[in-house]
Amino acid sequence: MWFAKSAPEVLTECKVDPATGLTTEEAQARLAQYGENKLEGKPKKSLIALFFSHLQDMLIYVLLGAAVITLVIGEYVDAIIILLVVFLNAAIGVIQEYKAEKAVEALQQMTTPKSLVKRDGQIQEINSEDIVVGDIVVIDAGRFIPADIRLIESANLQIEESALTGESVPSEKDANNIHPDPKTPIGDKTNMAFMSTLATYGRGEGVVVATAMETEIGKIAKILDEDIEEMTPLQKRLDELGRVLGFIAIAVCVLIFIIAFFQKRDLFEMFLTAISLAVAAIPEGLPAIVAIVLALGVTRMSKINAIVKKLPAVETLGSVSIICSDKTGTLTQNKMTVVKFYTLDNLQNVPSEGTGFEARQEEQELMKSFVLCSDATYEDGQGTGDPTEVALIVLGDKYDLSRQRLHTEYKRVGEKPFDSDRKLMSTLNQEGTGYRVHTKGAIDNILKIAKNALVNGQVVPLTAEMKANYLQVAEAMSDDALRVLGAAYKDTDRVIDPEEMEQDLTVLGIVGMIDPPRLEVKDSIAQAKSAGITPVMITGDHRNTAAAIAKELGIASALEQSITGTEIDALSEEEFAGKINSYRVFARVSPEHKVKIVKAYQEQGNVVSMTGDGVNDAPSLKNADIGVAMGITGTDVSKSASDMILADDNFTTIVHAIEEGRNIYNNIRKSVIFLLSCNLGEVVAIFASVLFFWPVPLLATQILWINLITDTLPAIALGVDPGDKEVMKKKPRDPKESFFAGGAGARAVLGGTLIGVLTLVAFYFGLNEYGYSLGSANIPDEVLTYARTMAFVVLAGSQLFYSFAMRSPTKSIFQLGLFSNKYLVVAVVVGFMLQLGVITIPFLADAFKLQMLSGGDWGIVILFSLIPLTLNEIAKIFMRMTAKN
Structure with missing residues (x-):
């Protein structure tokens, strides 16, 4: 009952001098003894649990059932291949999820709240997780309380304790108070500060008396530790898209099976083919691809000092049209000199x-x-x-x-x-x-x-x-x-x-x-303008000071483009929103004005990024489409309310983050269009062959194998494609814009159809070499095997080559640099090596019912595989010529 004891008594029990705090050695010893100051979360899923979670899909269950049936009827090789492909698919999913989880953990580590403590007689800023019992903590407005603390000094200190008491009104604190009643409610313990609460006013000092699970919040940690995994808006849209495509794919597969039934084909073989095609056609990997690309992207952004706290912010960054920036420290060097x-x-x-x-x-x-x-x-x-x-x-x-x-x-x-x-x-x-x-x-x-x-x-x-x-x-x-x-x-x-x-x-x-402007900011402002983004300065400084610096940086051109907080108050919300686009500098404003500014810009259809560092900036950060907190000068409150934190408090970092956000979105789009094209190619090839009563060009195991090769490495490699250097010469993306805008949907349909048709053409060539056609009856098994091998190589090869064309809708692979995306080159090479291995290694060839091709036929299948890429590159030439005219 620390609240019942005087401050000197508590300090004596904690064995600490309030003037100097703990020594580094003592703090390390206590940390080793009591552990880190963080609440225990739910146990993470083991790799085994993750693995089995990737098998929990109705189509996978059907495929596993099919594998059991093949075992019963003695088709052991097919059963083993089906099981191998299913488990390999799950293993790849586990690896993707694990990598994404690690990347997000790294980001969470970066956003760990900091605390001011006295150690070795000096005030130091340390991670809150390193706080130990006996630490002397310095509390000021805007910081989260890192542990349970007995106050030893307070000056007008107010702490918002709604996390514990439910009371939204801050509690006034007084270090001199003593509460002898052991049943004193938490809200009445005025000499205590509790973990996860928030200092909103004044300042104080206190000694840590409990950490981690021993704190008041630790006692109710289970209530707080809810396992909430929010999908980003993009992931939700793609998840819905996946469902729609899934229903379409299942309908097509059912139709294939029904047609095959009336055509009196081998129903078990067609059942396997239909299920395999459904597994291949449904882009179940979309959410995983998006998650890993987003996670890798935000990890990359953290290296340029933009720490993204919420994944949806990455998507929104690409649509930002207004950047509202503080002046001091963000546009300027924050090195004041009188x-x-x-x-x-x-x-x-x-x-x-x-x-x-x-x-x-x-x-x-x-x-x-x-x-x-x-x-x-x-x-x-x-x-x-x-x-x-x-x-x-x-x-x-x-x-x-x-x-x-x-x-x-x-x-x-x-x-x-x-x-x-x-x-x-x-x-x-x-x-x-x-x-x-x-x-x-x-x-x-x-x-x-x-x-x-x-x-x-x-x-x-x-x-x-x-x-x-x-x-x-x-x-x-x-x-x-x-x-x-x-x-x-x-x-x-x-x-x-x-x-x-x-x-x-x-x-x-x-x-x-004077606080001189940052040297690099002027170029960043010019870059933002060329990207269709309007930079705006918001400051509490005098109007003339703000306007002078805004002119120097290129934000404003005249004093008339500035307005003061007093003048804002004189305007109604409608009047202000109507005039908002004519202002570039907002001077002498309070945090309350920031909310008004954000809403006014949003009413004009803008996507707004807002910076802030103080306690009162939280409302404007939450109202903005992208709330950006300062990492150096920002309070814990502003960081908590924000979507992104600038580790260096630099305006240039915001512009770099927007550029990165645009590229990440574009990369996700490339991956998705590529996956849809590949899946459509498989559906076209199988559906056309069944519809016209031709032999099926691919067996179930072959479809699953191709899906495994093309839906993983190339798709992820496209997701980490180097950024388009000209992305900041384009206007911000309309957040309401369809994912398939700009001809992306048409490219997916045309590309997929072309891949499917070429697969059938290759199959025809294979049959024709032995004197058979697609309509021939009683085709020998060895002829079908040869023709299917040609179709197998073309379907996989055309998809692998086509991935190069997906890097840009207008630029050729030579303009981009053939080897500028080394990951994609490796993915394609590995894909072809796996294809070659399946065909040339005897036991694999027998298992997949494939055989080695002649030298001439290798030339034909490579030529066919290159056609989608070649036609796409030719189309780009005409598109560039049309754009010039």
């Missing part, structure tokens, strides 16, 4: 290098307030915390006002944290026998609540003329693309509540700091 400061009628430049500079009294007071009203640190050239605050600490160092000395001399006793609506932060520090409030934030907001100004060391009433001077200088700084921050103070003889802090302040002055 270059100017201003006290009334006195503007000074800050030296770029060196320390020990002198300043007048009001200038010293200005810098002192900035340093004391900051939570950042800066030591040995390294800063932690908000870059703006780091820049203020560095400014103090230059004028011998070090953070460590000031924070030791003027101890903080209260604070009112930064709020995006107020755009202010205030602290209360002890100063001599009294206290002083230090406030920093937007100068226009400070001027609204200020009463006096410090001028030449004297406190004087703040006049309208003085306000105009401050605002005029601030605007001039903004015009120079500087970020402006004001400071003020108030003396008091007592500890006052946060509500009283920001009243009747004395203005000290302002500073101007």
Whole structure:
């Protein structure tokens, strides 16, 4: 009952000094003793369980039944082949699923929440899984609580505990409270913070008293550990497509069987053929192919610092038409440097290098307030915390006002944290026998609540003329693309509540700091524009500052393309949505405005990507089609609400992610069209032969073998095809666009029909060599075997060669580079080697009822196999010529 004990008692029991935290050695020892700080999930399926799950299909059951029947009637070889193909198919499915699962696990590892802890006397950011009992955890707004914690310090701390209590209103916390009643409800334990809850306001520190399954949330882990596997919209569409095609295939197979019955064919042989054709024709591998391509794609994206949390985001990325981006850190370098400061009628430049500079009294007071009203640190050239605050600490160092000395001399006793609506932060520090409030934030907001100004060391009433001077200088700084921050103070003889802090302040002055644009962003913005994507800047900064940087980066061309939060509030939702496309910069906006901006763009038919990093950004991230959180400066809340995390907080990464998303979608499309073409070719060949009362060109085992070769390696190789270099020169894909738009459906039908017809032609050539035709009666078995071997090679070979044509609907294989997709080359080579092995190795040839072809016939079947690829390449030439005209 940690909540019933005082903070010193808890620290003693946990054997930790709150000032320094645990040592690295002690933390490692405790981690080894108690294990990682994560909830136990459901046991994963074993490989055996996965294997059997891939056999749970009605057609597979029928095929297994057919194998049993073949055993009973003595056709042992056919039975073995059927079983081998079925089990090989299942094994390949297991490998695909296992790889996809591993890739997703790797992504989940990347998105593991981080926590701030004191270790070895330093504040460090570590994975929450590495938290141990006794760790001193630093809590600030926007972070998830990583374990059960007994608070030892709190300042206006509020924690949202709905995961445990069901109450959506955040609970106020006070580290000094003690609850002696052992039956105190969780919601009333105000001195505790619990795992998986969320700090929404203020800050605090606490000692970890329980981790993993020992936490309150751990006790109800079974409720939370629901096995939910959501399919992406694309997977759902393809699953539906698979079902429709499956019903069609089964209908065709039933029709084949009925026709064969009336034709008095061998019914058992036709039964096997029909079932094999159904297994081959139904694209049961589609969801698996999509899953593995998506998983491999997002793993590849993680290497370019775009961590995709939700697979549907990959599909949506290809349709993004608006990128709403924060300015600071995303479009700029997030390396703030104070270059100017201003006290009334006195503007000074800050030296770029060196320390020990002198300043007048009001200038010293200005810098002192900035340093004391900051939570950042800066030591040995390294800063932690908000870059703006780091820049203020560095400014103090230059004028011998070090953070460590000031924070030791003027101890903080209260604070009112930064709020995006107020755009202010205030602290209360002890100063001599009294206290002083230090406030920093937007100068226009400070001027609204200020009463006096410090001028030449004297406190004087703040006049309208003085306000105009401050605002005029601030605007001039903004015009120079500087970020402006004001400071003020108030003396008091007592500890006052946060509500009283920001009243009747004395203005000290302002500073101007610059955050230069990222060097690579300008090119990325140009690339986004060429891809039909409109980049938009959203910032809390001054309108002029934002517009200046937007012009420099190529986002906007004039100040008229910017609008402020105040102006947005003056417009109705309909008016704003009507004018939204004329704006490129949204300045002085709050997180609430972001939601309004997203919805306005969406009403105009746009697919919107929105970046965010704060607690209050969560609604806009959720409302956007793609919510993008900052990996470095982002809070756990924003990361939780997002679809994607930028590990480097860089705008360029968003553009790269969109490019990757477009290519991933295109690759999935290639794989699907290829599979449908191949399956259709098999159906055409068998159905036509039955319909016209010709001998069947392929046996059941041969169909299953070809399906095994062509539906796996080539399809996956197409799924990892190198990206189209010109994909970002095209407009965003319409999310409502059919999967078969742009002639893709026609290509699948024509390609499949051509493959099927060529298979029959090859079969005819094989019969014709021995003087028989398709309509001949009493064809000897050895002649049928030879003809079927030719059909067998052409059906597989044409599909393998055709995979090269599927890489692009317009570019030839030579434009793309014949060997640019090495995986596909290997897949095709392996496919042909397997085909050759089945034909040339005697026991396999006998098993599959095949035989070696003559040299001339090998030439014929290779020639036939190349026809679909050749015709497709010729069609592309005409398409390119038509496009030029």
